[in-house]
Amino acid sequence: MDLTATTQHLASAAADLVRLVPGKLIDPVLSGVLLTADAHGVVLGANDRERTARVSRGALVHTEGRVLVPAKPLAETLRALTQPQVRLVVEGSRLAIRADGARFALPLLDVDLHPGAPESAVGGSTVSGSQFAAALATVATTASRDEALPIFTGVRLRSEGDRLVLRATDRYRMAIASVPWSADTEIDLMVPAALLAEVGKQVAHIDRVTLQATENHLALAWSDTVVTTAVLDGSFLSETKLALSDADTHIEADADTLTAATRRVALYSDPRGVVQLEAGDTELRLRATDHQAGEAEEPVKATITGGRTSPSFQSRYLLDALRPFAGTRVRLAIQPGMRATVLTAVDPGEVDLRYILMPMLPPKV
Amino acid sequence: MDLTATTQHLASAAADLVRLVPGKLIDPVLSGVLLTADAHGVVLGANDRERTARVSRGALVHTEGRVLVPAKPLAETLRALTQPQVRLVVEGSRLAIRADGARFALPLLDVDLHPGAPESAVGGSTVSGSQFAAALATVATTASRDEALPIFTGVRLRSEGDRLVLRATDRYRMAIASVPWSADTEIDLMVPAALLAEVGKQVAHIDRVTLQATENHLALAWSDTVVTTAVLDGSFLSETKLALSDADTHIEADADTLTAATRRVALYSDPRGVVQLEAGDTELRLRATDHQAGEAEEPVKATITGGRTSPSFQSRYLLDALRPFAGTRVRLAIQPGMRATVLTAVDPGEVDLRYILMPMLPPKV
Structure with a gap:
């Protein structure tokens, strides 16, 4: 050569x-x-x-x-x-x-x-590279990195009509995104999140990405690149039903303001890292308290409708949940009791994202 | 309050x-x-x-x-x-x-x-903040971080007439810098390098830094800040004599070019990380070879006078030694045998720096 x-x-x-x-x-x-x-x-x-x-x-x-x-x-x-x-x-x-x-x-x-390199790409259904990348940036990083529980290390890719739905959970939170999909074929499989995270980085400026599923493999192709991966067994997660319709409190706030306040108040959180969101009339009050660290509270302007349910979250999970909404307004639909809160964009774009966060017990005073 | x-x-x-x-x-x-x-x-x-x-x-x-x-x-x-x-x-x-x-x-x-904060500054001799910072950037980082041998974790500060000489070694290499000094008082003491490294960062844009030594302490003062530290026992190093006058080979080269070539060739070095500098007529050839990694050689244009002594160095120490000369031409004075090589600037500024590097046995072919 x-x-x-x-x-x-x-x-x-x-x-x-x-x-x-x-x-x-x-x-x-x-x-x-x-x-x-x-x-x-x-x-x-x-x-x-x-x-x-x-x-x-x-x-x-x-x-x-x-x-x-x-x-x-x-x-x-x-x-x-x-x-x-x-x-x-x-x-x-x-x-x-x-x-x-x-x-x-x-x-x-x-x-x-050497077992050989894959063939060059054939057919398949397509998504926009930038939309796929945006969805994966949140969904692939929500999967668990704990190899001991492989089913939580995957992203489930499922075609639903003209949308491709991407879903991942590490049991404490779940991200569900959907992007427009050319709908030529149907797919429903679980793919290692680590590979998809890397694919997301490489296709951010690519026009089209082709996905082709065979029985045990998924092939992704774009420009001069083809990647294939063995799929994970996702049957356990495929029937997950989420009851998210009981929200009694709805909050809309600027995501960046809420993120900055969460970072500050979290400095005073207990060893569990818990921050409480107290719903008021025109503002959300973030609170943290710890026997040793002291206590903090900070108001964030917000539009609040419905009840006054005031959930507590692990601050780093709340920060992860707010990240995909940076620069926009975010809506929190809060369910009473120890039930999940759903974060969505007030003005969603082509990539539709729901981020589901499990609450924690409030900090002890 | x-x-x-x-x-x-x-x-x-x-x-x-x-x-x-x-x-x-x-x-x-x-x-x-x-x-x-x-x-x-x-x-x-x-x-x-x-x-x-x-x-x-x-x-x-x-x-x-x-x-x-x-x-x-x-x-x-x-x-x-x-x-x-x-x-x-x-x-x-x-x-x-x-x-x-x-x-x-x-x-x-x-x-x-609480044992209380120090008093505000009194008198002492002064150095320029930017020059002190430049000298410390190299000297303080050359000291060892191994707390088990405290005397190698210090920087020796010694006034010699109208120069303040800063010196540190971790036994494999030594950096000696000197900066202009107001010469009101004489000092000779060994100060923890970690603190001086931090001081260097804080005084880079400061006009004057005052140094005042008492029996067991050094006080450093600038603008609104005073720092004091206990000194280390430096008596062991104070009598170090360096015989560096037997160089038979002198090499002048662009420091950035030599750095870039060292980085590339070092990818092929043996487990010791050794790179050989082979002195030719108008170029220095960098070589590395390893049974597993393969081999590499790259020429660097240089002015070479004297003999053809071709020392080998651990690549990361050579890269550390070249760093303070970035953007300028560097001179290497090479002694025959397993004796130290001295790096200096071809055109030294107000901060005079000598970097002394011990050679390694050449890579086995």
């Missing part, structure tokens, strides 16, 4: 690939990048047997070929280069990365041991 | 104080801030029995007084406030921090248990 390419293009391909398939520490082959150079350019492929990815880039190919090298060192070397052009050329048992006078040489791994 | 002040002024005073005297975790009193309000304004004081600090600020004092409250919660609350004015007022067993409708209340600690 011998090719010349724009350093920046190749560096972004290698970086995207490593983030999509970080590889298995125990197996150097499954942490490798499979480089395939032919007349069309170069394809970078990865496959750790659970996830696969392919990223293609234009290149001036002098000699076609197919080699396997450690992925992270390749990505780090390409990222560190400041020279505009780079040459990748096999020299004996090494892949040399040459730029001006510099030479970096990676050991070749056994290409026959 | 009852006073009104500009939030930003009080917040910066509390933040500076907490960074200078982080306090003792085990003793809430020694982690407290002593607030003294009188006709002149308010003084924030801290004293953990090893370090003391006082920071004064203007304030409109309604009622004079003296209280002790937890320092970090006060600093965090003041930092989080967006209201321009803040009122501090004793209410029962609390110090209330009031801003618009918000109220934050900290418990009062027993002021009689």
